[in-house]
Every structure is written in structure tokens, then in C-alpha cells.
Amino acid sequence: RETASQWTFGRPIGGHEPVDWTESRYIVLIGHHIGEDTHNTQLQDFAEALRRGAKLVVVDPRFSTAASKAHRWLPIKPGTDLALLLAWIHVLIKEDLYDRDYVQKYTVGFEELAVHSNKHTPEWAEKITEIPAETIRAVAREMADAKPRAVLPPGRHTVWYGDDTQRMRAVYILNALLGNYGVPGGFYLAKPPYLEKYPHPPFPLEPAAGGCSGSSGGAEEVPEGFKPRADKGKFFAKTTAIQELIEPMLSGEPYPIRGLVCYGTNLFHSIPNVPRTKKALAKLDLYVAIDVLPMEHVMWADVILPECTYLERYDDLAAIAHKTPFIELRQPAVEPLWDTKPGWWIARELGLRLGLEKYFPWKNIEEYLDTRLQLIGSSLEEMKQKGTLIQKGRPYLKDWERRHRNPFKTPSGKIELYSRTFAEHGLDPLPDYTPPMPVPEGFYRLLYGRTPVHSFAKTQNNWVLMELKAENEVWIHREEGRKLGLRHGEYVWLENDAGVREGPVRVRLTERIRRDCVYLVHGFGHKGRGLRLAYGRGASDNALQTRYVLDPISGGAALRNNFVKVVKGAARPRLKRIGQLARERRL
Incomplete structure (x- = not known):
């Protein structure tokens, strides 16, 4: 978009x-x-x-x-x-x-x-x-x-x-x-709000989404000592196609990526073809994971840097382009629990140890935030009281x-x-229709979406939210369910056309969906055993997305070209109810 x-x-x-x-x-x-x-x-x-x-x-x-x-x-x-x-x-x-x-x-x-x-x-x-x-x-x-x-x-x-x-x-x-x-x-x-950056020397290279060298604008020239972007030249747009950074980890082309720092991204629930991602992680010399929860991918890391939650930390100022542009402050409500640190502290400490002191001249986040706000005539103290500064658009x-x-x-x-x-550039100057990949016989197109209760695949270990929605369901048209001999509420497996099986997941028979597709809410089906609540509940749509089609202009990975069939015979998962787990935790 x-x-x-x-x-x-x-x-x-x-x-x-x-x-x-x-x-x-x-x-x-x-x-x-x-x-x-x-x-x-x-x-x-x-x-x-x-x-x-x-x-x-x-x-x-x-x-x-x-x-x-x-x-x-x-x-x-x-x-x-x-x-x-x-x-x-x-x-x-x-x-x-x-x-x-x-x-x-x-x-x-x-x-x-x-x-x-x-x-x-x-x-x-x-x-x-x-x-x-x-x-x-x-x-x-x-x-x-x-x-x-x-x-x-x-x-x-x-x-x-x-x-x-x-x-x-x-x-x-x-x-x-x-x-x-x-x-x-x-x-x-x-219009974005007016907000000055913290004064520091110019960066030798502006960061790109996903990092891995190359400027965010896709400039042809890179400074001496820097490599070009690993996905350079694949797409017309200059944005970074994150999933395309996996291949160099495996193939070494155009150059090997040997290290990865993953911050707050659930790799196994966001990048298609999970087996390929796991192979890539296994080939790295160094994998560092920064997260607030023991997600499955975090357990693959050589180094885990546990971050405190959003209620326990300051973050950088949020500058929101809007009809009336505004600046927001996130400030801690309580002190961090256990041995966890805020993201800003992790970044600064790593920078200092790498000899990058000139880019981190501030001593703490309060000084950093106050300096930025003073440059626009405000202050951290004022923002603590107001929370938001609204500007004219x-x-x-x-x-x-x-x-x-x-x-x-x-x-x-x-x-x-x-x-x-x-x-x-040899691209269609006007949009024209191209047919999607056809659905194989005996399969359904896999669609996916969101729930207002959860944020992507990040909140399925939250006690309060899981009491509201503890698992996802597979939506299947009622007539298709009758053909397949399915009962509403029974558990089934979903198997894609590459043979990947996922679940078990509860069936929801409904007339609220077309007969040629099925639907899953994204974010469930966690495999990390450290996630006491989320483990084993529902099915992961991402696990079934072993195929993706790249948009030749933007490089975006299109995921709705995956197809699944319904396999009967799955047993109901033997998991304690969320309420029981909550009571045990309180005791």
C-alpha cells in the first residue's frame, strides 16, 4: 500500500x-x-x-x-x-x-x-x-x-x-x-508533528527496515566498509523485503549473513515457510533475541536479552502523522520485574561496548526525551502531565x-x-487483472485475519486476554462441513498441499464464509513450552504458509496462495482450562 x-x-x-x-x-x-x-x-x-x-x-x-x-x-x-x-x-x-x-x-x-x-x-x-x-x-x-x-x-x-x-x-x-x-x-x-532529533553526529548509513546494510531509501552508493543491501535489485521499490533476508543466511548469496538481532518479532509467526527460517537460524554464527516472553524462536537464540514490558519502561517519543499531528509519551507505571531491561537501555549499552559513544551522548532516557522535547518548547515534565502534545495540521x-x-x-x-x-521500468503503467493461483482439487484457500482481543501473536500468554479468547477456530461453510462429515466444535487437523499438518483446531461451521475457502484468526498455535497459557492452543496460520508469491514491485510476500484440506480424527487437546491455570497461579 x-x-x-x-x-x-x-x-x-x-x-x-x-x-x-x-x-x-x-x-x-x-x-x-x-x-x-x-x-x-x-x-x-x-x-x-x-x-x-x-x-x-x-x-x-x-x-x-x-x-x-x-x-x-x-x-x-x-x-x-x-x-x-x-x-x-x-x-x-x-x-x-x-x-x-x-x-x-x-x-x-x-x-x-x-x-x-x-x-x-x-x-x-x-x-x-x-x-x-x-x-x-x-x-x-x-x-x-x-x-x-x-x-x-x-x-x-x-x-x-x-x-x-x-x-x-x-x-x-x-x-x-x-x-x-x-x-x-x-x-x-x-502531516507529521514537528519534533527534532536528539543532536548527534550524522550516521554513516541511514538504517533500512530489517537492517542488513543498505540505506532505507535504497541508495545505489554505500559508504566504504558497508555492504549493499542483501535484497538489492530484486524489486522496483526501495523497501526491504524482510523474508528475502532469510535466503542469504542459507545460500551465502549475494553475501553470507552470519548474525541476526531480532527485536520483538515473532519469527515463527510472521515469516512464511517456518522450516526454512529454522534452517537459517541454525546456520548463523550469532542469533540474539530481545523479547518480553519465551517465544519459541527466542529459545533458538545464542543470547537472550529479556526486555521489560511496556508498563515498565520509557520508549522513544511516538510522532504520529495525522489530521491533527500529535506526539505521545509512553512512561513506566511500575518498576521492571526480575532481570529485565528496557529496549533503550539494551541499545545504549551495546553501543557503548562497541565504541559508539558519540551516538549515545545522553546518560539516561529521561535526559534523551527531555532534550528532544526542550527543542520544541516542551519538556519531559510537561509530557508526563499531558501524555500527548497536539499540533495543527x-x-x-x-x-x-x-x-x-x-x-x-x-x-x-x-x-x-x-x-x-x-x-x-517495464512495469504496467495502469493496473490490470491477473488471475490468482487456482485452488487444487480437495483443498480450500486459507484466509486469515485478526481478533480485537489479541495483538498479532504477542499476547496469547496474557491471563486476562486468554480468558476472553483462548484459541482460534477454523471457519468452514456449513455445507462443506456436511460433505466432510464434520460436527460443529469437533477438533481436526489442517494439512496444506506441501504436507505440513497443523492443529488440532476446533471446527466452526458457519454460513458466514464462502465454500471455497477456510479462515483462521492469526496468532495461535504456539509451540514454545515456556508459554504456559499459549502452548498448544489452536492452529498457526503461519505454519501452513509454506508458499509465498513476491510482488515484483514492492517485494511484499503474498500469503493467500496457500491451500489446506481438513483431516478428521484429531483428539481434543489435553490442556488445563485458562481459569484453572489462573487460579493455580494465584495460589
Whole structure:
């Protein structure tokens, strides 16, 4: 979503989706997890939009929590979302429903898009998506009636099938045709808050996501003594593809990676093809794990640096780009337990021992934070009282135009419907549909998602949260369950087409999902025995994701090309109930 946004708008989306929820009058969610994740502020804004009467359309193979609030649920065939988006673009252009003034003023490439869209009729899309052509037309017309206060939010997890940058380009192009980018009720222009860095000498190399040399911007030149990025040249985008750092650990190409420091990332629940990851860890000379829990991957480490929890530490200031930019302080509520240390202390102590004192001139985190805040006219003492500093933003195009500034940092200085840069690099300048990998006979496509109770695979050892949700279930359509002779609530194994078996996991028979797929909540199926509560409960979707398809533009690993069959005969796990474990702990 970030790569597509940069090459369409010249701006990032950022961690906090810049959607003007409360001002929207028509919202179309495509595979969006809102209501089933832990983003509380966003959910409140979404709920307020519905309270104010916004109409909601949900496109999802599964009848999600959001779908239960919608006036239309479109149970799309998995992997065909781009075809639906292209058909909506076709209707808006063919029926002259797009925002003509906005498109003329702020975009380039409309003529090429109009020609390109001729073939993407609703009838063409119906055969692919299994959504009726008349429904496709009706939604496009409803969007147009509500423009510019009609919006298609991008979502957070958007790497699905391998065509993901182009699918997100189609999402952004559709929003531009509705005239909503930088307009109330659509996308606001998120502005980061003003916050100075702590004064220190310049870094010889700006860090990239995942580290491993190379600059975050993917610069061609690297300073003397530094290696180029290990994934350099694989993808058009300059972002680091984290899973592609595993291969050099195994093959030594383009150079061997011999050491890994893993901070707060559950490797066996976040990187596909877990057996390959384990082989890579076994080949390292040094593996250091920094975590708050004894996750399974932590037990593979040569050195474990236990971190204290978020309630026991200061973290760096959080600077959030938003409609009203803000700075947040996380401060300790209690002293750290046992032999644990905050992340800032671990980083500083390692730096000092490596002779990097000039980059850590501060003596403690309070001095570091206070210095940064003093540079903007505040102080740590003030932030302790307030918790948050709110600054003024420039959320709409009119705010930028009053200052005679252009928010679009694209080559053309406008929203690029047609990307000449993509064309020059041999990439499709306009999104086009490519079919997903077909489902093998006797298998189901594996879909996955979130629960509002847990944060990814990090909180399944929390007593309070596990009493609310102790395991995941496999969603299977009721008719498919009848065919397979399944009973609601029985335990089964899931086995993928590579022969990897996972579970046991409880069956949930429901009509809230299409018949060609199954669904798991992510984050369960922990194998680390040190996790007294989480161990052995539910199934890990990541363990079943042995195949991934790389997006050629962004390098994102698409995980919805994995297929599973249901294997009967699994016994109910012999595990104590969470409540009993909690009582034993108290005693």
C-alpha cells in the first residue's frame, strides 16, 4: 500500500490510515479488518461515521464483523478484488460519474486510463468475481452519488496474492476519480508533528527496515566498509523485503549473513515457510533475541536479552502523522520485574561496548526525551502531565493551496493515474487483472485475519486476554462441513498441499464464509513450552504458509496462495482450562 501510494500520490499512507471517517457518507471496505483488530481510535471514528448515517459496503469472502454493519456484503471470490475495482473504474468513466473538475485539476493520465478501462465491463468482472454485474453497477453509482464523501480505505494488511501494488494502485485511482483525496469525507493529508532529533553526529548509513546494510531509501552508493543491501535489485521499490533476508543466511548469496538481532518479532509467526527460517537460524554464527516472553524462536537464540514490558519502561517519543499531528509519551507505571531491561537501555549499552559513544551522548532516557522535547518548547515534565502534545495540521488541499504549496511529490507534481515511471521500468503503467493461483482439487484457500482481543501473536500468554479468547477456530461453510462429515466444535487437523499438518483446531461451521475457502484468526498455535497459557492452543496460520508469491514491485510476500484440506480424527487437546491455570497461579 505504501509503494502504490508513493507512486500515485507522491505521499505515504503511514501507520494511521488517513481516512476522514467521520465526514464520510459512503464507505467501501475491501478485506479490511476494522472491528476485528486493536486500532481503537480508528474504530471509534468508523462507528461515528455509521452513527451519522454513512452507508457501508463490505467486500470480503467472509461475513466479517464489519459486514454485519453493512447495507451490502459482496462475498467476492478470493483473489479477484482487482477485477472488481477495474469494473468500478469502468462504470465511473463510461457513465461520466467521476469528479471531472477534480480529475482535470489534480491528476494526469486520465485519457490513458479511459482507454484502458473500456474492456473492464461489469459483465467481464462478474465472470471473475462471482458478483452480479448489476450489483457492481449499483455500488459504483452509489459511490458516485456520495462523492467526494465516498471513500475506499486502503486497509493495513494488503499483501495477499502477488499483484498487490497494482491492486492498491487501483484503489487509489478509484478514490481519485471520486475526487476525495485531500477533501473532507475522503482522505486527509496526514502531516507529521514537528519534533527534532536528539543532536548527534550524522550516521554513516541511514538504517533500512530489517537492517542488513543498505540505506532505507535504497541508495545505489554505500559508504566504504558497508555492504549493499542483501535484497538489492530484486524489486522496483526501495523497501526491504524482510523474508528475502532469510535466503542469504542459507545460500551465502549475494553475501553470507552470519548474525541476526531480532527485536520483538515473532519469527515463527510472521515469516512464511517456518522450516526454512529454522534452517537459517541454525546456520548463523550469532542469533540474539530481545523479547518480553519465551517465544519459541527466542529459545533458538545464542543470547537472550529479556526486555521489560511496556508498563515498565520509557520508549522513544511516538510522532504520529495525522489530521491533527500529535506526539505521545509512553512512561513506566511500575518498576521492571526480575532481570529485565528496557529496549533503550539494551541499545545504549551495546553501543557503548562497541565504541559508539558519540551516538549515545545522553546518560539516561529521561535526559534523551527531555532534550528532544526542550527543542520544541516542551519538556519531559510537561509530557508526563499531558501524555500527548497536539499540533495543527493541514488536512485538506485547500489548506495547502492557501500556502501556495503542492502536496503531490510525484514526478509530474500531480496524482498519477497513469505512471510513466512504471512504464519506463517495464512495469504496467495502469493496473490490470491477473488471475490468482487456482485452488487444487480437495483443498480450500486459507484466509486469515485478526481478533480485537489479541495483538498479532504477542499476547496469547496474557491471563486476562486468554480468558476472553483462548484459541482460534477454523471457519468452514456449513455445507462443506456436511460433505466432510464434520460436527460443529469437533477438533481436526489442517494439512496444506506441501504436507505440513497443523492443529488440532476446533471446527466452526458457519454460513458466514464462502465454500471455497477456510479462515483462521492469526496468532495461535504456539509451540514454545515456556508459554504456559499459549502452548498448544489452536492452529498457526503461519505454519501452513509454506508458499509465498513476491510482488515484483514492492517485494511484499503474498500469503493467500496457500491451500489446506481438513483431516478428521484429531483428539481434543489435553490442556488445563485458562481459569484453572489462573487460579493455580494465584495460589
